[in-house]
Amino acid sequence: MSRGELLTIRNYCEIMNGIITPVQMEGLRLLLTPFPQEEFNQTEDRKVAAQSLGVTCLDCHANFNTNPAFHLTPDVRPQAARFRLDTTSLRGLFNQQIHGSKRTLRSVEDFTEFEQRTAYFNGDHVSATRKGVNLPDRTNQVAMMAQMQNIIDFPPAPKLDPFGRLDPALASEQELAGERVFMGKGRCAQCHVPQTSFMDNNMHDLKLERTDRCRHSGPGVRSRRSARHRRQVRSLRPKRVLQPLARRGLLVFARPALETTCLRAFSPWNKEGPALLGR
């Protein structure tokens, strides 16, 4: 739909004219409008040399995907315990029931409203007020921003059938072998359910504190404290991680996230775990 271009405040209107409704268009405008944020604002306390208008939602969620910046979780103190959160892709949001990896916000509206209030300012309402927080109006703005986000589907996956399983006529031998591990001894499908876009819309305690040096939700994070939090199962669809390869007994996906999050988490209590990790 975006003709392969990055949507910005300058081009969105021309690109989307006649394709989306006026309400969605207004939502998109707001998603592309900069609002002040902790590091990007007009006060002397900011990251950049020049005063800044702020950031837009789609700066991070570029084209409703991810750019893929991270920020520190706003809702944990002391500072040293704040772990990183990857910017999630918003692809597939039309079907997602809970939002945010830890807090299970129940609607896109809630997430949209609170993102600027808390996440933008590290969960500090005083800083937010001082730096010019934008509090979008629930009925006139938040609802429209949510309507725009709610039409975002997953990218097409032509090799998957309606049950989320590989079509043997289209998939390669390697992919089919990967799927067998995914469905079978890897036990991945118990949470990443193929029929429901590889999510189960549930929170799980991955018991990451059992693995030493486990990385959690982003590069370079080691936090026993955070590891105990329940996490929301992420859909594997936006990441195109569905071409698992069985190589040397080790599952290799499109992104190292896989090895760091789930395989590490499961190796202690999954009999096959060490084998999956190639150990």
Ligand code: HEC
């Ligand atoms: C600085 C980068 C950044 C900006 C700017 C940003 N987000 Fe996010 N967004 C994130 C991160 C990081 C997460 C993951 C939070 C988590 O895991 O708890 C997220 C998660 C979300 C989610 C939940 C998605 C899911 O799969 O659970 C929604 C919805 C969302 N953002 C909407 C917005 C909206 C609307 C705006 C603008 C008001 C916005 N974001 C601006 C980084 C950003």
Ligand code: HEC
């Ligand atoms: C007990 C439930 C559960 C099982 C079983 C499970 N996962 Fe996960 N998976 C999760 C949760 C929860 C997250 C989100 C972790 C986080 O946010 O830190 C996740 C995240 C992921 C991610 C990162 C997705 C992203 O968007 O960053 C990948 C890749 C993944 N899992 C693959 C697998 C594979 C492969 C298996 C099988 C070896 C597996 N998972 C088994 C619950 C599970």
